[in-house]
Amino acid sequence: MRGGAIQALSREVLIQRSLQVSSSGFITIISIIQGVALALLAQNTFPHPSPLVGAQSVSLLLVFVTVFYFYLSMSVLLRWAPSFLDCFLPFVIAGLEIPPAFFLGNVPAWNGWLCALWLFTSAGLSVTIKWSPPSHFGADRDAHRMLHRLLHELQLTVGAGGVSAGLVALLAHQFPGGRPWWGFLGVVAVLTTVAMVVARTEIRASQIHARYGVNRPPFN
Numbered sequence: 001m002r003g004g005a006i007q008a009l010s011r012e013v014l015i016q017r018s019l020q021v022s023s024s025g026f027i028t029i030i031s032i033i034q035g036v037a038l039a040l041l042a043q044n045t046f047p048h049p050s051p052l053v054g055a056q057s058v059s060l061l062l063v064f065v066t067v068f069y070f071y072l073s074m075s076v077l078l079r080w081a082p083s084f085l086d087c088f089l090p091f092v093i094a095g096l097e098i099p100p101a102f103f104l105g106n107v108p109a110w111n112g113w114l115c116a117l118w119l120f121t122s123a124g125l126s127v128t129i130k131w132s133p134p135s136h137f138g139a140d141r142d143a144h145r146m147l148h149r150l151l152h153e154l155q156l157t158v159g160a161g162g163v164s165a166g167l168v169a170l171l172a173h174q175f176p177g178g179r180p181w182w183g184f185l186g187v188v189a190v191l192t193t194v195a196m197v198v199a200r201t202e203i204r205a206s207q208i209h210a211r212y213g214v215n216r217p218p219f220n
Helices: 002-045 051-077 084-095 106-131 139-176 176-210
Strands: none
Touching: 002 051, 002 084, 051 084, 051 106, 051 176, 084 106, 106 139, 106 176, 139 176
16 A cells, blocks of 8 residues: 555656656757857848848747747646657757858748748647647646647648748749849748737637636737
8 A cells, every 4th residue: 555655656756747847848948049049140140231131130030939939838738748759849940940040131041941940840730739638638628629729720820831931932043133022022921920820829828728717818
């Protein structure tokens, strides 16, 4: 009897530790990588100022904020024991934010790297959808369905953003004479994707919080 109680207590401690590490660990990883990306962005923005470089720099900064915002939101809604894949995905997704900082003003390359970031994020969301079972919300299946609706919406949004960025990169490569205009079109595509990701996350997260009596109005 005593051995069973000790085993149950040990299991409970292990579960609590696993769940605590998943959220704090991911936020720490993202923060470190984004600190490096932000430093590189500043380093490569100011030596060659131009309207296009400025627009690309600001939009890339908003991408940094959006990625951090997404991970912070998911750390509130989900908990799981981290696996190797869970550790791999944040490094790759956050790491893909770094290369565009080296190609400010280079329309095909900048949009090509944003295409890779969005498409890989879309693939990463598939993993989150697969490993976020109903048990994360207890008996509340409606909250689980709302979360999956959010994840599917974000997957479609960033997937469309990746296709748009890739198309702009291809057009800029094929028609180099209009690259400044292709560059601003790419910026618009990135900002549109960011705005849609933030809007959907704000709305869906506020709905999930409201089910549990938490006052979290969207865009508060």
